[in-house]
Amino acid sequence: MSNSYPRKKLLFCVTKMREEERRIYDYLLQAGIEVDVCTDSMQLELENIRRYDVALIRCLSQSKALERAQYIELAGVKTLNSYEAIKICTNKAFQAIIFKQNQIAQPDFAIAFTFEKLYEYLERFDGRFVIKPVSSSWGRGVTLINSKFALDAWISARESLDPQGKALPVLVQEYVDKGNYDIRVVIVDRQPIVAFKRVSNDNWLTNTHLGAEIDVIKVSQPIQEISKQLIDAIGEGIYGLDLFYDHTRNIYMVCEVNQNPEFAKSWLIHKVDVAKAIAESCLNVQPEWIHVKSSV
Ligand SMILES: Nc1ncnc2c1ncn2[C@@H]1O[C@H](COP(=O)(O)OP(=O)(O)O)[C@@H](O)[C@H]1O
Ligand SMILES: [Mg+2]
Incomplete structure (x- = not known):
């Protein structure tokens, strides 16, 4: 990696140094960057942060990611x-609204702020939909509801x-005929750098965390186009786009879209x-003082 960049100082906020973080850290050091690590349990020293x-x-x-960034x-x-990007990526309902405003193709969706409303949506979605907690990952809480009985059971368990x-709203999505896979695209800055299918023959949830297999595919023209639409809508960054x-x-x-893509196994x-x-991407960041307006 080139070290012809002006010397930079970087604060690395992590929960722990997993293999992924360790590899990023090593590259940063190789490039001559000074790196301080701040774990979740450490004091965030704001007084001198502008160094x-x-x-x-x-x-x-x-x-924690939201708190640190804010x-x-x-x-x-x-x-x-x-x-702003983390805020969007950590709320699936925000994402659905933003995708709609930016004409980005997505499953038909609704946002339920009450349990009763879900019965109405079950009819609207022809008796089958996917419920998602707005903030979750690794497939947790993503549930396929395919009858009134299933919805009764889901609501009853939740209400108890x-x-x-308090865990409302939830995102409701039509169940998409996606075959036995979805596609993960890793984006860095504005660039979709790799795409792979996550294939599962025995689970409709195709998270690799839940055992899906990886099948590498080309970053084809349509994948580039939808990635560009996403970046135009939410800004450049480091994303795992599903x-x-x-x-x-x-x-x-x-x-x-996820804000902290894992890659230890897939890469x-x-x-x-x-x-x-x-x-x-860290090396290329232009130092700039941010004047925060009203988005707090
Ligand atoms: N609307 C849907 N139709 C079909 N499968 C879905 C749908 N939504 C999610 N899935 C499956 O569930 C998995 C997890 O859903 P996702 O929204 O990515 O949540 P998570 O943040 O937990 O990864 C997806 O990778 C996909 O395999
Ligand atoms: Mg996902």
Whole structure:
């Protein structure tokens, strides 16, 4: 990796140094960057924060990632990803609204703020839909409802644990005819750097975390186009974009976008060095003081 860049200082916010973070860290050091690591349990020193050119956020907890990015940006240092991007990526309902406003293809959706409303949506979606907690990952809580009885059971279980409906709203999506796979696209800056199918023959949830196999594919023209639409809508950054190829409509559509893509296992198969691309993205950040307006 070239070290002809002006010397930079970077704050690396992590939960722990997993293999992924370690590899990013090593590349940064190789490039001559000074890196301070701040784990979730450590004090975030804001007083001197402007000595950093950029903060790279790789916290595992969505709320911690949001918190770190918000404080650091408020104090005037650019974060990767930006607070705004993390905010969007950690809420599937926000995403659905933004995709709609930007004419990005996605499953038909609704946002349910009450349990009762779900019965209405079951009719609207012809008796079958997917319910998703707005903030979750690794397939957790993503549930296929295919009858009134199934919805009764889901609501009953939820109400007993969450009588006040604090975990509402939830996102409701039509069930997409995606075959036995979805597609993960890793984006760094504005570039979709790799795409692979996540194939599962025994689980309709195709997260690799749940055992899906990786099948590397070309970053084809339609994948480039939908990635560009996404970046134009939410800004450049480091993303794991989940796509469906809808076999009924014969189009690509966005399932969701993640802000902290994991790559420890997948890169060994597709061989695209995501850690290096992320480190290079940090090198290319232009130091700029951010004047936060009303988005707090
Ligand atoms: N509307 C849908 N139709 C069909 N399959 C879906 C739908 N939404 C999600 N899935 C499957 O569930 C998986 C997890 O859903 P996703 O929205 O990506 O949540 P998570 O953040 O938990 O990964 C997806 O990778 C996909 O395999
Ligand atoms: Mg996903």
